[in-house]
Amino acid sequence: MAPQYKFTYFDFRALGEFIRFLFKYGDIDFEDNRLDPNEWPKLKPSYPNGKLPLLEFDGKTLNQSTAIGRFIAKKIGLAGSNDWEAAQIDATVENLNDLRMAFAKVIWEVDDASKPEEKEKFLKETVPLFLPRLEAQVKTNGGYFVGGKLSWADIYLAAYHETFNHFFKDMFSPYPALQGVIDKVHAIPSIKAYVSKRPKTDI
Amino acid sequence: MAPQYKFTYFDFRALGEFIRFLFKYGDIDFEDNRLDPNEWPKLKPSYPNGKLPLLEFDGKTLNQSTAIGRFIAKKIGLAGSNDWEAAQIDATVENLNDLRMAFAKVIWEVDDASKPEEKEKFLKETVPLFLPRLEAQVKTNGGYFVGGKLSWADIYLAAYHETFNHFFKDMFSPYPALQGVIDKVHAIPSIKAYVSKRPKTDI
Known part of the structure; x- marks a missing residue:
């Protein structure tokens, strides 16, 4: 079965890595879609505000690293008890x-x-x-x-x-x-x- | 009774105003502590990372505008249904x-x-x-x-x-x-x- 989540970022750790860590910690299967930075100028206009990372699932998209991180963190119990x-x-x-x-x-x-x-x-x-x-x-x-x-x-x-x-x-x-x-x-x-x-x- | 919340920002709308709007919308009493920007260089070292806004209540502090905004928004039903x-x-x-x-x-x-x-x-x-x-x-x-x-x-x-x-x-x-x-x-x-x-x- 294809993973439910597709996570798109550059082939860097940088700002995408904490989200990959969250997926791994929570044992959530995801497609780790790593873009070649050299291809980026061509792809940039099709992404929200021309920026990465981006999360896709169920035909929906979510941008902004902290919004994505918080969303995943809630699912795996890492977003606080209250x-x-x-x-x-x-x-x-x-x-x-x-x-x-x-x-x-x-x-x-x-x-x-x-x-x-x-x-x-x-x-x-x-x-x-x-x-x-x-x-x-x-x-x-x-x-x-x-x-x-x-x-x-x-x-x-x-x-x-x-x-x-x-x-x-x-x-x-x-x-x-x-x-x-x-x-x-x-x-x-x-x-x-x-x-x-x-x-x-x-x- | 003194308000439970003390909200400190400059005497500007700018990045503080949406938090004041949230307090008002939720009918939450708060101390609207507005600092004179001319006094700021002297006060700056005593604030987290030398930045405003800051929320104080129950002897606790919270900095970062989005963290404060989300915290208040949850209390007043403006942070989403799921x-x-x-x-x-x-x-x-x-x-x-x-x-x-x-x-x-x-x-x-x-x-x-x-x-x-x-x-x-x-x-x-x-x-x-x-x-x-x-x-x-x-x-x-x-x-x-x-x-x-x-x-x-x-x-x-x-x-x-x-x-x-x-x-x-x-x-x-x-x-x-x-x-x-x-x-x-x-x-x-x-x-x-x-x-x-x-x-x-x-x-």
Whole structure:
């Protein structure tokens, strides 16, 4: 039987990987549709707002990574036990997402001349604005971001940290609680098995 | 009795206004804590990631506008009737939010020399990428973004369109379905009453 879900993203980990982790964690069969970035300019106009990722099922489509992630997370019990937990998880994902966008700007948008300076600023100013607070959050929540248990915020960090680390190798070293979250997620058998077999990509 | 909720944002409509609309729509009493932007540099370090808005209640805090909005929307029945509706609402808010961020970049970040060119590009390229799709979504969903009924995505648009329009007066004119959403939200008595009495601000 064909999988119920078709998930389309580039052949990158980047912003799609946490959704693949969620499918794997929940043992949900999905078509992992990976587009060649070189083909993208031709395909872009046919996608909502010209962006990926995209989820398709039952003839319906859903765009936006966080909307897709939350939808899958609810199905597999990783979106909090009540509205307050759900809200804290949402805020954590958005805080991580803000850090990701600041990172993406430095890596992909800044012109080459100002790049070393902008990278330095990201490490010296932006990272210290976000990570100490997230580190403290994990320390006061039993080793996870919210409620002392795994949520899709933990999975978001564990998947995206690989892209952060590809450019900034020691970004998480001063933050043992965050590194702990990353390690715990990567030790989950279904995720570990997927990571060992997934397509090899730089980012 | 003091209100249970304290909502802190600048003395602007901007990104805080849809949350104020949600409180008003739901008849939820809240402290509308409006900070003077001139005081902000001094206050910034004490806020999560140095950003607003922030919600406080029961000694707890929640940051990130979408996390706050979704949390309040759930309490007042504006977050969808099932997980699929909730996900479509989430995606719509994120699509509007992407448009808002592209807008904010042109209005507040671009240097003065490239501003006219960037503003033109926003109107000629970015707006046509987003609004026709959102217009079609409303047309096929009974005059609202999702499920033929009011949701927090409609309220997000109705509140933020005032900031879009402050800079681009006719931005929504070619989109009657979107203008219809805006008009319907502004005709809701609790929101209409608030809008007539709220502090006057430029944005």
